[in-house]
Amino acid sequence: QLQLVESGGGLVQPGGSLRLSCAASGFWLADYAMAWFRQAPGKEREGVGCISPSGVIRNYADSVKGRFTIARDVHENTLYLEMFSLKPEDTAVYYCAAESTLDQTMCDVQLPMDYWGKGTLVTVSS
Numbered sequence: 509q510l511q512l513v514e515s516g517g518g519l520v521q522p523g524g525s526l527r528l529s530c531a532a533s534g535f536w537l538a539d540y541a542m543a544w545f546r547q548a549p550g551k552e553r554e555g556v557g558c559i560s561p562s563g564v565i566r567n568y569a570d571s572v573k574g575r576f577t578i579a580r581d582v583h584e585n586t587l588y589l590e591m592f593s594l595k596p597e598d599t600a601v602y603y604c605a606a607e608s609t610l611d612q613t614m615c616d617v618q619l620p621m622d623y624w625g626k627g628t629l630v631t632v633s634s
Contacts (some may be wrong), residue, residue, distance in 0.1 A: 510623055511602050517628030522595050524632070530587040530604030530625060538563070540581045540616040541607040543621060544589045546600035546630075554616025556589065556602070562612040569617075572598075594632045597610035601627040 516528040528544070543558035557568040559578045566578050572591075579588040587604055605621035607614065 510606075512606060512623055514604055514625045514627035514628040517602065517630045518631065519631045520594055521634050522594060522596055522632055525590070525592045526594065526630060527591070528589040528602055528604075528628060528630070530589075532585045532587065532606070535606070536582075537580060537585050537587060537606065539608075540622075541609050541611075541616070541619075542578075542580065542587050543605050543607070543615075543617050544578060544587075545603045545605060545617065546598075547603070547627075548597075548600040550554050551600075553603075554600075558615040558617050559587070560611075560613050560615040561609065565613055565615040567615050567617070579602065591630070594630075597633050599630060599632050603627045 509534045513531045544556040547553040575593045577590040604621040604625045607621045
């Protein structure tokens with residue numbers, strides 16, 4: 509059974525850092541395009557960034573570019589979102605998602621994702 513489980517959320521002060529993890533089971537994440545999304549209270553879900561199956565292509569939303577980095581450990585079958593210089597507006601529930609694709613360069617948060625985790629809450633506040 510394919511499953512994505514996020515962890516690592518919590519309370520962090522503005523300017524702080526946090527690393528989110530997304531453990532994949534039931535599939536090999538290097539065969540999928542992977543992405544992180546977030547949804548803040550009262551707002552629509554936003555694509556944060558993605559990584560292609562090859563791992564070569566990574567794209568980020570303008571709102572997080574230069575502050576967030578997507579990484580993965582294929583041996584641990586885990587996706588990461590490393591977040592730096594956090595701001596109160598980064599407060600949201602963060603989700604990881606997977607898209608089945610044969611295209612090793614696929615990395616697009618606008619495309620529908622096939623599988624989703626349940627999310628982990630990140631709160632940036634002093």
